[in-house]
Amino acid sequence: MYVYDEFDRTFLQERVDEFRDQVRRRLSGELNEEEFKPLRLMNGVYLQLHAYMLRIAIPYGTLSSDQLRALAHVARRYDRGYGHFTTRQNIQFNWIKLEELPDAMADLARAGMHGLQTSGNCIRNTTTDQWAAATPEEIEDPRLYAEIIRQWSTLHPEFTYLPRKFKIAITAAKHDRAAIRVHDIGLRLHRRDGETGFEVIVGGGLGRTPFIGKTIREFLPRHDLLSYLEAVLRTYNANGRRDNIYKARIKIQVHEIGTEEFTRRVEEEWAQIKDGALALDDAAIDAIRAHFKEPDFATLVDDPPELEAAKADPAFARWHANAVAPHRKPGHAIVTLSLKPVGGPPGDATAEQMDAVADLADQYAYGEIRVAHEQNLTLPHVAQKDLPALWRALDVQGLATPNIGLISDIIACPGLDYCSLANARSIPLAQDLTKRFADNDRIADIGRVHLNISGCINACGHHHVGHIGILGVEKQDQEFYQITLGGKANHKARLGELLGPAVPESDVVDVVERILDAYVELRTDPKETFIAAVQRLGIEPFKERAYAAR
Amino acid sequence: MTSPLQQKLKITGPTVITANRLTDGVVVWLKADGGWSAGLADAAVVNTSDDALKLLGVANADENRAVGAYPARVEIAADGTPRPVNLRERIRVGGPTIALPGAA
Numbered sequence: 001m002y003v004y005d006e007f008d009r010t011f012l013q014e015r016v017d018e019f020r021d022q023v024r025r026r027l028s029g030e031l032n033e034e035e036f037k038p039l040r041l042m043n044g045v046y047l048q049l050h051a052y053m054l055r056i057a058i059p060y061g062t063l064s065s066d067q068l069r070a071l072a073h074v075a076r077r078y079d080r081g082y083g084h085f086t087t088r089q090n091i092q093f094n095w096i097k098l099e100e101l102p103d104a105m106a107d108l109a110r111a112g113m114h115g116l117q118t119s120g121n122c123i124r125n126t127t128t129d130q131w132a133a134a135t136p137e138e139i140e141d142p143r144l145y146a147e148i149i150r151q152w153s154t155l156h157p158e159f160t161y162l163p164r165k166f167k168i169a170i171t172a173a174k175h176d177r178a179a180i181r182v183h184d185i186g187l188r189l190h191r192r193d194g195e196t197g198f199e200v201i202v203g204g205g206l207g208r209t210p211f212i213g214k215t216i217r218e219f220l221p222r223h224d225l226l227s228y229l230e231a232v233l234r235t236y237n238a239n240g241r242r243d244n245i246y247k248a249r250i251k252i253q254v255h256e257i258g259t260e261e262f263t264r265r266v267e268e269e270w271a272q273i274k275d276g277a278l279a280l281d282d283a284a285i286d287a288i289r290a291h292f293k294e295p296d297f298a299t300l301v302d303d304p305p306e307l308e309a310a311k312a313d314p315a316f317a318r319w320h321a322n323a324v325a326p327h328r329k330p331g332h333a334i335v336t337l338s339l340k341p342v343g344g345p346p347g348d349a350t351a352e353q354m355d356a357v358a359d360l361a362d363q364y365a366y367g368e369i370r371v372a373h374e375q376n377l378t379l380p381h382v383a384q385k386d387l388p389a390l391w392r393a394l395d396v397q398g399l400a401t402p403n404i405g406l407i408s409d410i411i412a413c414p415g416l417d418y419c420s421l422a423n424a425r426s427i428p429l430a431q432d433l434t435k436r437f438a439d440n441d442r443i444a445d446i447g448r449v450h451l452n453i454s455g456c457i458n459a460c461g462h463h464h465v466g467h468i469g470i471l472g473v474e475k476q477d478q479e480f481y482q483i484t485l486g487g488k489a490n491h492k493a494r495l496g497e498l499l500g501p502a503v504p505e506s507d508v509v510d511v512v513e514r515i516l517d518a519y520v521e522l523r524t525d526p527k528e529t530f531i532a533a534v535q536r537l538g539i540e541p542f543k544e545r546a547y548a549a550r
Numbered sequence: 551m552t553s554p555l556q557q558k559l560k561i562t563g564p565t566v567i568t569a570n571r572l573t574d575g576v577v578v579w580l581k582a583d584g585g586w587s588a589g590l591a592d593a594a595v596v597n598t599s600d601d602a603l604k605l606l607g608v609a610n611a612d613e614n615r616a617v618g619a620y621p622a623r624v625e626i627a628a629d630g631t632p633r634p635v636n637l638r639e640r641i642r643v644g645g646p647t648i649a650l651p652g653a654a
Binding site: 026027029032033047048049050051052080081082096097098099344345348349350351352416417418424425427428431474477478479 | 570572573574575576577613614617618635636637638641642645646647648650651652
């Protein structure tokens with residue numbers, strides 16, 4: 001994995017020192033709140049309902065075991081013993097004291113971590129496939145290019161005060177696990193005529209005005225990545241609206257001037273800069289590649305006897321079928337750790353769990369952990385022969401719920417329990433849903449369903465692209481929830497369709513159950529997934545059932 | 551630009567001023583003596599827009615102790631203490647409605 005050099009370490013320490021001074025000046029009254037707020041936001045510090053929240057970047061979702069231990073330390077020392085993994089592969093701590101933040105950041109910096117680019121109108125932390133460098137599907141490790149983007153974008157003087165925040169995601173696999181089509185820029189690494197390059201997708205996004213991104217370039221040679229991104233950002237920055245926060249994202253600009261005109265402007269700008277200082281040569285790419293140390297993989301064979309024997313245990317066999325995916329190296333596997341236990345807050349992990357995962361990563365996974373945008377953790381490189389022992393250890397920690405990709409693997413924002421923007425709660429609803437769908441046989445029979453919950457229109461829970469999307473709204477001090485069906489975040493991304501009137505909080509779990517009961521009755525056979533059935537039938541049959549009892 | 555003290559404020563019943571403490575973000579309410587309390591029971595309750603505006607002015611002038619001040623509607627319980635009237639404020643008073651991870 002990427003290893004920081006002296007430049008990175010010095011930069012982070014200087015940033016901690018700078019923030020420490022800013023906090024001191026705020027606490028002494030030398031800086032007022034208006035002056036301080038943008039400074040704290042640049043370091044990932046928000047003020048939420050009950051306390052300050054610190055959002056820490058996990059670039060391209062990759063953590064070392066030592067970094068995960070550093071997060072556990074921050075949870076234990078400065079917070080309340082847990083953290084929340086987000087849909088942008090970051091982690092949030094909800095109870096940090098402003099006066100202790102500089103010390104927390106200093107501890108994080110020692111592990112090469114920070115809160116930069118997790119807030120404010122800048123280019124945010126670039127996200128990617130949690131299976132990067134492990135899945136046999138991919139062309140090349142996308143994290144390499146995510147790191148190039150990180151180095152280009154961090155403190156980029158031209159793009160530090162954009163009209164609005166700007167999110168980039170990359171995938172190098174055919175199956176998109178990074179939701180690239182709902183990002184400001186989505187990059188899909190692919191090959192053409194033996195050359196590696198990117199499909200460039202622009203103007204996707206969720207929030208109050210959701211759009212699926214538009215492809216503005218089918219193939220961009222990889223050496224041109226930064227100059228082209230600079231042209232896109234420059235076009236957006238020069239023409240983006242700063243008078244209306246709701247119309248300031250690039251998706252609105254692309255929509256208003258049209259994809260063709262936006263592309264023309266980008267290409268015009270790019271023609272002027274493409275052969276300049278931002279052109280990437282092989283040496284520059286290889287220099288970054290050298291920082292990503294591949295594990296010293298053992299020479300192993302697939303399906304070892306230890307694994308086959310363990311499958312005699314139905315519980316292990318179920319987990320293996322659900323949470324384990326093929327690896328590009330023989331005898332290895334990718335393992336997803338569910339942070340969605342029955343009745344638990346989606347995406348939360350305690351300090352004890354973080355420490356345990358760090359130890360298990362060292363023991364079984366070459367010391368590497370990934371964070372998935374679905375708010376789960378991944379051990380990307382596990383020897384298949386170790387899977388039974390790993391499963392037993394994960395089960396002790398409550399991290400082996402066999403629900404990956406199933407109805408109880410819910411994406412949910414923090415909602416009104418924490419967030420000052422939320423209109424309604426997300427977590428209690430998710431907890432109730434996981435309790436209703438706690439039966440492993442039943443959820444396995446229902447099969448793949450992505451249920452996403454947002455507590456407000458800002459859509460941090462990605463409700464627009466859930467197979468079942470749930471959006472919290474407030475009506476006369478009561479929580480109601482709108483339900484959408486048919487959304488998808490993958491390479492065939494689409495927005496969900498509103499099912500009907502919002503339902504009160506007390507009815508939501510029943511409505512979801514009736515929708516899924518209808519699916520089980522209406523599917524052509526168990527191989528037809530929920531999303532395929534919705535696409536075949538439309539929402540009407542589900543709408544009838546959803547509202548039947550009201 | 552209109553200063554906060556010149557802004558109009560319409561309230562429709564008993565109201566308190568609430569904010570977050572600067573040092574740690576803890577929810578606080580403005581007391582009648584101009585200090586802040588972490589207990590809603592200690593809050594100064596006003597019933598007119600003019601009084602709420604005055605109290606908000608006091609709060610905004612004290613941003614080195616509490617930030618993000620705003621008026622919040624309350625109801626007065628039988629024992630005379632203020633109670634929050636909407637879910638958001640109930641959560642600010644009582645904390646998250648869920649058991650926190652790791653809590654016994």
